[in-house]
Structures are given as structure tokens and as C-alpha cells.
Amino acid sequence: MSFTTHTTRSGFLLPSIHSVPPFFTEQPNPTTQSQNISQWTRLILAYARHRRLFVLRLEDAETSGGDWDEVLRNERINRRVLPSHLSAIMESMITNGQAVYEPPKQTRAVLLYWRLPEEWAEVLHSWATDTANLNTILTFYEITDPPVPSPLSDIPITLLRRVIAVLAKTGRAQVISTGRTGSGEENEGVRFFSGGK
Amino acid sequence: MHRLGGVGLAAFERQIESQRSFAELSSELSKAQVDHLHSQLTQFRTALSHFAATHRDSIRRDPAFRHAFQQMCSSIGVDPLAGPRKGGWWAEMLGLGDWQYELGVQIVDVCVSTRERNGGVIEMSELVRVVSKLRGVSSGVITEDDVIRSIKTLQPLGAGYEVIDVGGGKKMVRSVMKELDEDQAVVLSEAQSEGGRIVEDILVSRRGWARERARAALENMLLRDGLCWLDEQDESTGRSYWVPSAMRWDE
Known part of the structure; x- marks a missing residue:
């Protein structure tokens, strides 16, 4: 088995890690987890920039049919990002100043800063x-x-x-x-x- | 009674005299031997230098020739990297000392830059592939053998670079200061034949491990060493482990 890049219907080039099954699981090892999160962050911001998406919601991981399906799901290997995983990714993005909770005082939706x-x-x-x-x-x-x-x-x-x-x-x-x-x-x-x- | 050498002061002198003669003779003999050896060495050195200089290009370009030459050097007890000058004899004759170090730097480069995704263990063929890509086509082919040799030159740095044999002719290069135990080597080699995925069942059925042993080995690699990734959405077992260093990546 080899892991390859994939071009989505919207013309976005998914990196090869997106075809690796464990990429869609939260990692119990803190070092591995931080790598996982940083790869996801990079991917999400790149995709947001590609499609000019400004908002990412937990619903995007809970139900399909939204703007984020191409990234948060990979039908070819039957994997998807679970809401708790997405929540951890969002939290890390907030900490790193790559997003803000919008509206404030909730943690289910963020405004993405693919440009600061x-x-x-x-x-x-x-x-x-x-x-x-x-x-x-x-x-x-x-x-x-x-x-x-x-x-x-x-x-x-x-x-x-x-x-x-x-x-x-x-x-x-x-x-x-x-x-x-x-x-x-x-x-x-x-x-x-x-x-x- | 008549003893050999007689008695009295004369006997002492005679003894000292003969000792002196023996010493002279012995130093003369060893001097001759050393001279002979020197001239032999010089001759050998000239011949070897001549050989190396004539075949300089082939040695640098052709991996098979390089390997044969290095084998010849080691079988006659010449360490090409040892020598009076920095970089040793290779550097003097061929610039191969630099070549070897340069390859070492590239190996470190690849190991460090892929550490994030493979936890510090990279498969040999993958390493050779990425290093070759880094070097471009013009600088010639490198082989596993070159990589192993370069890693040996890295050892004095104490960074823990080591080649591990995981069995079945597969080798891996470890770039972190972590000891891989035998069970982990088995896991690496099984994961390799599965394209990176490994589950308890495989270890139990193919290696005859007890389930507890399989679980412990996998969980240690996952939690303690960060050598594998967890997949909780596995269709058949619901929980599988993936060893990034055993996975084939297309950039």
C-alpha cells in the first residue's frame, strides 16, 4: 500500500497524509498528537484559503453535506474526523492565534485566520x-x-x-x-x- | 671443578661483553626489519595511491566498484578514513572522505526531517530513496552499503544513529537515542510486510505471541516511544496501529 496525494473535486490537492487511516484518530501520545494537530491545522487553513471559507463548525464533522466534506472525510479509505478530534484541533488553532471563537463565549464555531x-x-x-x-x-x-x-x-x-x-x-x-x-x-x-x- | 666461563672478575666482564654484542646484533636486525617494512609500506602505499588515482572516477561514480575497493581496503587492514590529515587518506587521494561526510550530513538531514512522521526510525530503502532524491542524478548512485558506512562515521557524534536488522533482509535506521527491543524489531518487520498496519492478531497468529505480549509491545510503541500511530476507525478490529517508518509515502 502506498499513500498518495489526491486532487479533490474542487481542485484542492490533498497531501499524502490525508490517505493514511490513523491521521483521522486522536493520538494518545502527546508528541504524536501535536504532530497530528499541526498537520491538520495546516491542511484546514490551506483548504480554507483555497475555497475562501471563513468559518469552521463542529457540525461540519458531525454531519456530512457541508463545505468541509472533502477534507474532514476521506471516503476512499472510509475515515472521518470525529467531532472531539475537530474540537481539539480548533482549540489548538485558537491557542496559536490561527483562529478565534466566533461568536465568542462558545466553542462550536471558529473564524479562521488563513490570513492574519x-x-x-x-x-x-x-x-x-x-x-x-x-x-x-x-x-x-x-x-x-x-x-x-x-x-x-x-x-x-x-x-x-x-x-x-x-x-x-x-x-x-x-x-x-x-x-x-x-x-x-x-x-x-x-x-x-x-x-x- | 671447572665451570664454564670460569670464576672471578674476568667472568663478569666477559658476560657483560657478550650481552652488549647480543644487544647490538638484535638492534641491527630489528633496524633492518623496520627498514624493510618501511620500504614495503611505501611501495604498497604508492601502488595503492596509484591504483586509487587511476580509478578515482570509477570509485566515486560506480557503487559496485566502490564497494569492491572498500572491501579490499578492509581485508588488507587499511582504514581509508584513518590518516594523518583531516578526512584521512581518502580525502588526500580521492576526496572521498568529504564525500562520505557529505553523505552523512544528507542522511542526518533526511532522518531529522522525517522524524516528525516516523518517530525516528526509517526504513533503509526509503532512506536511500530520499537521500538519492536529495542528491540529484548527477552525483551518482548511492547504495545501502554507502549509507551503512556513512552511519558508522557518524557514530562518534553520539547522536544514536544506528542500523538495525529487523530480519528478512530488511534494515532500518534509527536516529533517536532509544533502544529498540527485540519485540519491537519483530513488530517493525511485520508492519513492513503489511504496508505499515499492524494489529495484535497478526503477531499472535504469525509469530505465536501471547495476546498480552502483542498488546504490551504495541502499546509501548504507541504510548512510550511514539513509534506508531493509532487508528480507532479500523474496519476489522476497531483498533489498529500504524508504523509510519514502514509506510511507503509518495510526496
Whole structure:
């Protein structure tokens, strides 16, 4: 038997370890377990980046049919990640700053940082510069759903807020409250400034 | 009464005299022998150097020739790695000392970089395969024999590099300071024939082990040594062990 890489239907290249049966079991030896977790973390973040997935939930391991089936399951060897295993992986990602619990104060869903907020900040700022959106007020919606798809399309609002906060710290962005919409939601906007780093 | 050598002072002197003559004769003899030996050695050395220099390229490139040459050296008691200069005689004549060390460094490189997934034990053919890949095609073929020799040169470093015979002609290289007991060697060799997977039943039925012995060996490898991975979703037994060093990986 030999362990090979596999290209999924979405065009993602799974590493050869994904075809190794024990990869899908939590390891009782702490050293082995930490290797297992770090391999999983790398795989999950790479897949999230490939498919632009921002959220990982325990449900993804509990039931099939979600966005994560290609990674959390391997039908070819009949193995899947069990929820407790996924929970341990999530916990380690939180500890290493590669994800945050979202919403906070629960442990069933995480927001994945396949780019750190600091990295997103640079992406966001150069997007604003390139699209000539400096010094004007943009709504969050205009950023997450721009007419021309951008690297920031579909970025979750919670992550966007953190990213803007990073820029605000260096004086390159300012959050502006534009009152409330008819439905009572707070309507927020942001203004970007060129500002050197 | 007449004793040989007589009595009196003259006898003492005569004795001292003869001792001196014997000593002179003996030192002359041994000097001649040493000289003879020296000239023989020089001659041998010249011949060997000449041979090595003429076949330098073949020695470096052709593993079979290299092996034959090394065997010849060892059978006449010449250690090619020993010598007055750094790297020894090989280094002087062939640059093979460096070659050997270079291979050693590559072996360490492979062992260390794969340690994470195999717990510090790598199968010989796998090691040769990965090292060869690392070296590229141009630098020639290396064999198991070269690897074993290089590992021997690594021994003074005390890093615990060792070649283990697991039986059935299979060899493994251990790169961690851990003693492998006999049972573990058996487990490694059985796992190898199964592509990495090993369960109690295999050890019980093929090796006639008691179930407790099989379980203890496997659990020790799993928990204490980190030499295998656990699979709790095994279809037939529900619990199987996988030895990464016995698995074939395609990158």
C-alpha cells in the first residue's frame, strides 16, 4: 500500500497524509498528537484559503453535506474526523492565534485566520488605494460585496471590523457611524487614508 | 671443578661483553626489519595511491566498484578514513572522505526531517530513496552499503544513529537515542510486510505471541516511544496501529 496525494473535486490537492487511516484518530501520545494537530491545522487553513471559507463548525464533522466534506472525510479509505478530534484541533488553532471563537463565549464555531488580521489590513488598504476609494466613505457592504469581485469579497463583517481596527490604529482608516437604517441596524461606514505605514 | 666461563672478575666482564654484542646484533636486525617494512609500506602505499588515482572516477561514480575497493581496503587492514590529515587518506587521494561526510550530513538531514512522521526510525530503502532524491542524478548512485558506512562515521557524534536488522533482509535506521527491543524489531518487520498496519492478531497468529505480549509491545510503541500511530476507525478490529517508518509515502 502506498499513500498518495489526491486532487479533490474542487481542485484542492490533498497531501499524502490525508490517505493514511490513523491521521483521522486522536493520538494518545502527546508528541504524536501535536504532530497530528499541526498537520491538520495546516491542511484546514490551506483548504480554507483555497475555497475562501471563513468559518469552521463542529457540525461540519458531525454531519456530512457541508463545505468541509472533502477534507474532514476521506471516503476512499472510509475515515472521518470525529467531532472531539475537530474540537481539539480548533482549540489548538485558537491557542496559536490561527483562529478565534466566533461568536465568542462558545466553542462550536471558529473564524479562521488563513490570513492574519494584520495581513488582511494590508490587503484591504491596497484594495482601497487601487480602486481609488481613499478619503471617501464606504459602507461595509461596499467592501464585502463590491461590483468587481475583490480579495475581500464575502469577508465576514466581524473579521472586517477587526481588520479596520488594525488600520485605524496606524491612522489609515476611520470608522464612521452613519446613523441607523430603517430596520434599526447600525449603519457603519469607513474612510481610508493614504497614510504611510 | 671447572665451570664454564670460569670464576672471578674476568667472568663478569666477559658476560657483560657478550650481552652488549647480543644487544647490538638484535638492534641491527630489528633496524633492518623496520627498514624493510618501511620500504614495503611505501611501495604498497604508492601502488595503492596509484591504483586509487587511476580509478578515482570509477570509485566515486560506480557503487559496485566502490564497494569492491572498500572491501579490499578492509581485508588488507587499511582504514581509508584513518590518516594523518583531516578526512584521512581518502580525502588526500580521492576526496572521498568529504564525500562520505557529505553523505552523512544528507542522511542526518533526511532522518531529522522525517522524524516528525516516523518517530525516528526509517526504513533503509526509503532512506536511500530520499537521500538519492536529495542528491540529484548527477552525483551518482548511492547504495545501502554507502549509507551503512556513512552511519558508522557518524557514530562518534553520539547522536544514536544506528542500523538495525529487523530480519528478512530488511534494515532500518534509527536516529533517536532509544533502544529498540527485540519485540519491537519483530513488530517493525511485520508492519513492513503489511504496508505499515499492524494489529495484535497478526503477531499472535504469525509469530505465536501471547495476546498480552502483542498488546504490551504495541502499546509501548504507541504510548512510550511514539513509534506508531493509532487508528480507532479500523474496519476489522476497531483498533489498529500504524508504523509510519514502514509506510511507503509518495510526496
